[in-house]
Amino acid sequence: MKIEAQWMRGGTSKCWVFEAEHLQEGGASLDVLLPRLFGSPDPRQIDGVGGATSTTSKAVILHRPAGDDVDVEYTFAQVGIEEAAVDWGSNCGNGSAVVGLYAIEKGWVLPSGDVTRIVTRNTNTGQIIVQRVGTPDGALADVPDAQMPGVPFPGYPVGLGFQDPAGRTTGSLLPTGSATDTITAGGTRWTVSMVDAGAPVVMLRAEELGLDPARYDSWRAGVELQLDTLELVRRQAAVRMGLSPTIAGAARAIPKLAIVAAPSEVEAGSFDANVLMLSMGKPHPALAVTGGIALTLAASTPGTVMHTITGKAPGTTLRLRTPAGMIETWSEEHNGSLLVGVDRTARTIASTIIHLPEVPGSAVAASLAGATR
Amino acid sequence: MKIEAQWMRGGTSKCWVFEAEHLQEGGASLDVLLPRLFGSPDPRQIDGVGGATSTTSKAVILHRPAGDDVDVEYTFAQVGIEEAAVDWGSNCGNGSAVVGLYAIEKGWVLPSGDVTRIVTRNTNTGQIIVQRVGTPDGALADVPDAQMPGVPFPGYPVGLGFQDPAGRTTGSLLPTGSATDTITAGGTRWTVSMVDAGAPVVMLRAEELGLDPARYDSWRAGVELQLDTLELVRRQAAVRMGLSPTIAGAARAIPKLAIVAAPSEVEAGSFDANVLMLSMGKPHPALAVTGGIALTLAASTPGTVMHTITGKAPGTTLRLRTPAGMIETWSEEHNGSLLVGVDRTARTIASTIIHLPEVPGSAVAASLAGATR
Numbered sequence: 192m193k194i195e196a197q198w199m200r201g202g203t204s205k206c207w208v209f210e211a212e213h214l215q216e217g218g219a220s221l222d223v224l225l226p227r228l229f230g231s232p233d234p235r236q237i238d239g240v241g242g243a244t245s246t247t248s249k250a251v252i253l254h255r256p257a258g259d260d261v262d263v264e265y266t267f268a269q270v271g272i273e274e275a276a277v278d279w280g281s282n283c284g285n286g287s288a289v290v291g292l293y294a295i296e297k298g299w300v301l302p303s304g305d306v307t308r309i310v311t312r313n314t315n316t317g318q319i320i321v322q323r324v325g326t327p328d329g330a331l332a333d334v335p336d337a338q339m340p341g342v343p344f345p346g347y348p349v350g351l352g353f354q355d356p357a358g359r360t361t362g363s364l365l366p367t368g369s370a371t372d373t374i375t376a377g378g379t380r381w382t383v384s385m386v387d388a389g390a391p392v393v394m395l396r397a398e399e400l401g402l403d404p405a406r407y408d409s410w411r412a413g414v415e416l417q418l419d420t421l422e423l424v425r426r427q428a429a430v431r432m433g434l435s436p437t438i439a440g441a442a443r444a445i446p447k448l449a450i451v452a453a454p455s456e457v458e459a460g461s462f463d464a465n466v467l468m469l470s471m472g473k474p475h476p477a478l479a480v481t482g483g484i485a486l487t488l489a490a491s492t493p494g495t496v497m498h499t500i501t502g503k504a505p506g507t508t509l510r511l512r513t514p515a516g517m518i519e520t521w522s523e524e525h526n527g528s529l530l531v532g533v534d535r536t537a538r539t540i541a542s543t544i545i546h547l548p549e550v551p552g553s554a555v556a557a558s559l560a561g562a563t564r
Numbered sequence: 565m566k567i568e569a570q571w572m573r574g575g576t577s578k579c580w581v582f583e584a585e586h587l588q589e590g591g592a593s594l595d596v597l598l599p600r601l602f603g604s605p606d607p608r609q610i611d612g613v614g615g616a617t618s619t620t621s622k623a624v625i626l627h628r629p630a631g632d633d634v635d636v637e638y639t640f641a642q643v644g645i646e647e648a649a650v651d652w653g654s655n656c657g658n659g660s661a662v663v664g665l666y667a668i669e670k671g672w673v674l675p676s677g678d679v680t681r682i683v684t685r686n687t688n689t690g691q692i693i694v695q696r697v698g699t700p701d702g703a704l705a706d707v708p709d710a711q712m713p714g715v716p717f718p719g720y721p722v723g724l725g726f727q728d729p730a731g732r733t734t735g736s737l738l739p740t741g742s743a744t745d746t747i748t749a750g751g752t753r754w755t756v757s758m759v760d761a762g763a764p765v766v767m768l769r770a771e772e773l774g775l776d777p778a779r780y781d782s783w784r785a786g787v788e789l790q791l792d793t794l795e796l797v798r799r800q801a802a803v804r805m806g807l808s809p810t811i812a813g814a815a816r817a818i819p820k821l822a823i824v825a826a827p828s829e830v831e832a833g834s835f836d837a838n839v840l841m842l843s844m845g846k847p848h849p850a851l852a853v854t855g856g857i858a859l860t861l862a863a864s865t866p867g868t869v870m871h872t873i874t875g876k877a878p879g880t881t882l883r884l885r886t887p888a889g890m891i892e893t894w895s896e897e898h899n900g901s902l903l904v905g906v907d908r909t910a911r912t913i914a915s916t917i918i919h920l921p922e923v924p925g926s927a928v929a930a931s932l933a934g935a936t937r
Contacts, residue, residue: 198916200611230717235619238573238717240913242615246608334921344603344611540613543571543916548707 192217192547194228196240197293201349202285202535203341203477203515204246208293211254217550225250225268226275227551234273240545241270248272251286255299256312262300265290266314281444282313284480288349288535291322295331296539302326306350308525318359321530323350337536340516341477346538350521352530353484356388360445364388366432370494374431376423383424384495385432388531389484391445393428394496397452397465404452407465407512411474414450414467421448421469443471447482453500454512462510462517463490463501477515483533486511487520565590565920567601569613570666574722575658575908576714576850576888577619581666584627590923598623598641599648600924607646613918614643621645624659628672629685635673638663639687654817655686657853661722661908664695668704669912675699679723681898691732694903696723710909713889714850719911723894725903726857729761733818737761739805743867747804749796756797757868758805761904762857764818766801767869770825770838777825780838780885784847787823787840794821794842816844820855826873827885835883835890836863836874850888856906859884860893 194216197208207228214221226232229248230239241248250268267286269278291309294300300309302324309322325337325348337348357364366387374381384394397404400421402413414421425448429441448469454462468475468482475482487509489497501509508521522531567589570581580601587594599605602621603612614621623641640659642651664682667673673682675697682695698710698721710721730737739760747754757767770777773794775786787794798821802814821842827835841848841855848855860882862870874882881894895904 196914198613203608203610205610227717233716235576235617237576237578237619238715238719238911238913240571243617243620244608246610247616342611343606344600346611538611538921539919540611541569541916541918543914545914546912548911 192550194545194547196543196545197539198240198541198543199289199293199537199539200342200346201288201537202339202480204249204283204285205242205540206249206251206286206289207240208251208253208289211252214252217553219550219552221252221268222277223275223551225270225277228545228547229270229272231271232273232275236272240543241272243272245269245272246285249283249286251289253290253293260310261312261319262310263290263294264312264314279315282315282318282481284351284533285535287311287313287320287322287351287480288537291324291349292347292537292539295324295326302331303329305329316359318356319354321352321354321525323352323532324348335536335538339534339536340513340518342536344538346536348534349537350532350534351480352523352525352532353389354525354528354530356484356531357488358387360391361387361433364488364492366391370492370498371496372431374424374427376427377420379420381424382496383428384489384497385428385446386485386489386492386495387432388488389481390447390479391432391434392447392449392482392485392489393425393432394449394451394486394489395424396496397450397467400450402450402452404465405455405457410450410465410467411514414469414474418469418472422472424448425469447479447485449482449486451486451497451500462512464497464509464511466511466513468513474514478511478513478518478533480533480535483511483518483520484531487522487531491522565923567918567920569916569918570912571613571914571916572662572666572910572912573715573719574661574910575712575853577622577656577658578615578913579622579624579659579662580613581624581626581662584625587625592923592925594625594641595650596648596924598643598650601918601920602643604644605646605648609645613916614645616645618642618645619658622656622659624662626663626666633683634685634692635683636663636667637685637687652688655688655691657724657906658908660684660686660693660695660724660853661910664697664722665704665720665910665912668697668699675704676702678702689732691729692727694725694727694898696725696905697721708909708911712907712909713886713891715909717911719909721907722910723905723907724853725896725898725905726762727898727901727903729857729904730861731760733764734760734806737861737865739764743865743871744869745804747797747800749800750793752793754797755869756801757862757870758801758819759858759862759865759868760805761861762854763820763852764805764807765820765822765855765858765862766798766805767822767824767859767862768797769869770823770840773823775823775825777838778828783823783838783840784887787842787847791842791845795845797821798842820852820858822855822859824859824870824873835885837870837882837884839884839886841886847887851884851886851891851906853906853908856884856891856893857904860895860904864895
């Protein structure tokens with residue numbers, strides 16, 4: 192088997208991008224084929240294209256639907272490393288960021304104007320994401336020059352505009368019906384906002400954790416000491432948002448938790464809010480795209496913790512300070528919908544033909560696998 | 565710039581394989597071009613083809629010399645990860661293992677017989693390595709099925725035969741003139757063999773370290789407690805082998821150190837020696853190819869620590885138990901030379917065209933690099 196694939200950087204991840212029909216040869220299930228292509232199961236993925244980390248063991252599968260309302264449909268696959276398994280359960284912002292660029296590079300969408308819009312639908316979540324790819328004078332630059340935190344080399348600018356993202360998990364932007372609520376956890380009362388946009392996120396002020404808004408560099412250490420308490424807050428929020436019937440049953444992945452604070456007086460001109468997110472129980476090194484969407488909609492919703500910090504009206508950009516640097520989000524009206532967006536950069540690293548001598552799932556593959564045991 | 569490259573697994577490493585002329589476009593120095601292709605400097609190599617570990621940030625550059633005594637010349641490059649630099653100072657056994665297979669796959673060498681021999685010269689060291697690639701009935705198998713420790717999937721069998729490897733660093737197989745010597749370190753006298761073949765290696769018996777030959781699984785923990793003493797032994801050996809004028813000046817990389825013991829009575833039929841190597845001050849997870857060469861020649865040299873364990877005559881195979889499993893070495897006469905070899909497996913993972921919009925070292929690249937600071 193030889194399988195065509197494009198290796199692309201999207202944001203701070205590396206993704207393998209496949210056109211759906213290229214994965215159908217051989218008839219193997221994608222749950223079997225993708226792990227084998229990536230070299231899984233193997234903590235080093237030494238015999239495949241995977242990079243042996245969660246941010247480099249990702250695939251994006253593209254499909255051009257027949258209708259003309261969506262340019263590209265795509266499915267995100269988080270490919271297991273030590274397990275020969277694929278997680279299809281969520282979308283990925285970095286993985287999404289390669290889709291519009293791919294469509295332009297392959298001629299599926301013709302660039303026009305300084306920004307070309309590509310309408311994409313993520314099949315994992317059903318979310319429409321309108322991608323804005325920079326195309327000065329109607330073409331991709333020969334040498335891309337957009338920078339982003341966490342990536343030391345430039346790429347093409349890609350904006351990911353989530354169309355009407357509010358309430359996609361719970362049915363409502365504010366699932367409790369209130370912009371702020373009080374949660375009691377660890378013997379303390381916490382003022383939080385619980386917001387569902389992009390992903391469900393519970394937000395609270397840094398000051399309530401005893402963190403100094405003017406000393407952002409010190410937050411991480413302060414947060415590490417309070418992870419147990421924050422997990423209690425997060426689990427209470429899961430129940431309040433209707434995501435789990437019980438505190439014990441709250442999922443690890445949602446809601447996410449965001450710690451926020453206004454900039455100090457000195458910094459007030461250079462950004463709108465300090466943000467440190469917790470994802471899977473740990474401080475996030477930057478800002479998950481979905482978390483950025485929730486923070487942005489919260490900033491334009493009167494009464495939320497974010498709105499008291501930023502006081503922003505919809506339609507403007509929001510500058511968030513994260514551990515990786517400044518990340519800008521935006522919102523705009525587009526064809527009667529609201530787009531809420533986060534900017535990334537993307538670049539094609541290599542055009543490839545992946546070699547795979549045995550067809551996974553076949554009798555030959557089974558006998559070879561037996562030989563390794 | 566678009567640069568053709570083959571991504572191959574050699575042994576337990578992944579290597580990017582370039583034909584020399586494909587790297588000349590653009591005129592950039594390889595010390596600048598390779599790090600940029602790999603995404604360095606960046607601990608994650610997120611914008612390039614590097615895998616962000618020493619075993620996945622390797623390049624092999626091929627050249628077909630005009631003369632007919634050597635089929636392929638190759639240069640090994642260890643590409644820096646956090647530094648934009650290339651180390652050209654040594655060869656790599658895993659990197660070497662892709663060269664013969666590449667030559668067959670590209671039609672540079674026509675396979676013939678069940679084993680095809682490809683004569684290669686490594687330019688980092690000047691070493692001729694005759695590669696034996698399995699080609700049953702005169703062709704590469706459609707589905708390769710050779711296994712090796714540390715790699716969960718099969719590949720093509722590749723034997724790396726080092727031609728006349730003795731004394732390449734010091735001028736002599738036994739640089740002290742003796743098959744065994746006594747070294748005093750840490751208040752104890754150690755019986756060692758100092759052997760130069762493939763690389764300089766000092767060998768000592770597990771029993772002298774208080775390790776139980778019958779309990780190989782316990783060695784690692786026992787060795788971890790004696791690393792300081794072993795480093796003293798190694799440094800004394802560096803001086804005795806003429807590699808360093810002083811103990812303080814001994815290099816970290818050479819000599820390597822090997823701890824060896826005979827198999828227990830129960831295990832005697834299944835392998836020839838237990839081996840645990842120290843490389844760069846740490847227990848090696850398997851066996852460096854060059855260390856395997858030294859152990860094999862030592863086993864056929866009367867009076868060495870290895871020979872008293874194995875009692876082997878030249879020309880046979882040697883089965884070494886390593887932390888990763890059994891590794892077999894061999895020696896044979898070939899055209900009047902002695903080949904000493906270690907077996908690996910190799911496989912092409914992908915045929916690729918690497919994209920690189922800016923030419924490294926150019927004015928445009930410099931201005932983009934400036935923008936990231």
